Amino acid sequence: MRVTIFGASGLLGRALMREWSGDEVVGLTSQDADIRDAAQVQSAIQGTRPQWVVLAAAYTDVDGAESNPDRALSVNRDGALNVAQAAKQAGARLLFLSSDYVFDGKKKSPYETGDARNPLGVYARSKAEAETQLLEVLPDVCIARTSWLFGVGGRCFPDTILKLAANRPALDVVDDQRGGPTYCIDLARAIIELCRKNATGIVHATNAGECSWFEFARAIVSEAGLTTEVRPISTQQMPRPAPRPAYSVLSAKSLKSWGVQMPTWQDALQRYLKERSAS
DSSP states (O other): OEEEEEOTTSHHHHHHHHHOOSSEEEEEOTTTOOTTOHHHHHHHHHHHOOSEEEEOOOOOOHHHHHHOHHHHHIIIIIIHHHHHHHHHHHTOEEEEEEEGGGSOSOOSSOBOTTSOOOOOSHHHHHHHHHHHHHHHHOTTOEEEEEOSEEOTTSOOHHHHHHHHHTTOSEEEEEOSOEEOOEEHHHHHHHHHHHHHTTOOEEEEOOOBSOEEHHHHHHHHHHHTTOOOEEEEEOGGGSOOSSOOOSBOOBOSHHHHHTTOOOOBHHHHHHHHHHHHHHO
């Protein structure tokens, strides 16, 4: 199988390049092809002749998107559309990475793939609008929604917590936002399986289990053997430019329907810490 990955230098992109073996995989960075430029995207796909395109390139600064909406929308929505149109022209399948942020977080039980989108901020809207446009252009697109992505070699929540915990006696972390942490290695493995199984439609792909940011931080500090106190606070006590869904746990039913399972986030956290200390 020939595969082209856009966003090969990001957390997920690097994990995909590392984990994907047995197929002909080409990884492209924004230097190789800026997805905002339709001609560059078309040229990249024509040059690599993929059977599958994985779009892991994205503008992921959730708060930055509020003050820079044009950039977020031009990359996440318009860029995704450029990739979809080029994939369609080349007769290639597309797997697009989306987010739990397409939901408003008002549910109290895990979100299913068919639940209504109701994005709260600019980043969320850029992903939600991309989803609806891609489904129109490529009805057999595979949209893999994920959440709370972490991994070695880039900015992520566990890395931030560990750096802060090394220098502070106590940390305040929000306890009223719940979701599912996702280790980029496990997500990469799930994506590879989905492509090999010719998956279509929307799939929710996160590590198993759920927690609040406070619970996640407490587990990170504890597993790392640090003594820093982690204290729960409310979202109101730590205001941010972009609104966050209060509950964005994604149901694993869609993933299991393709015969794919992901380990628990606690198991993933232990492997992340081992990988981080070895790097």
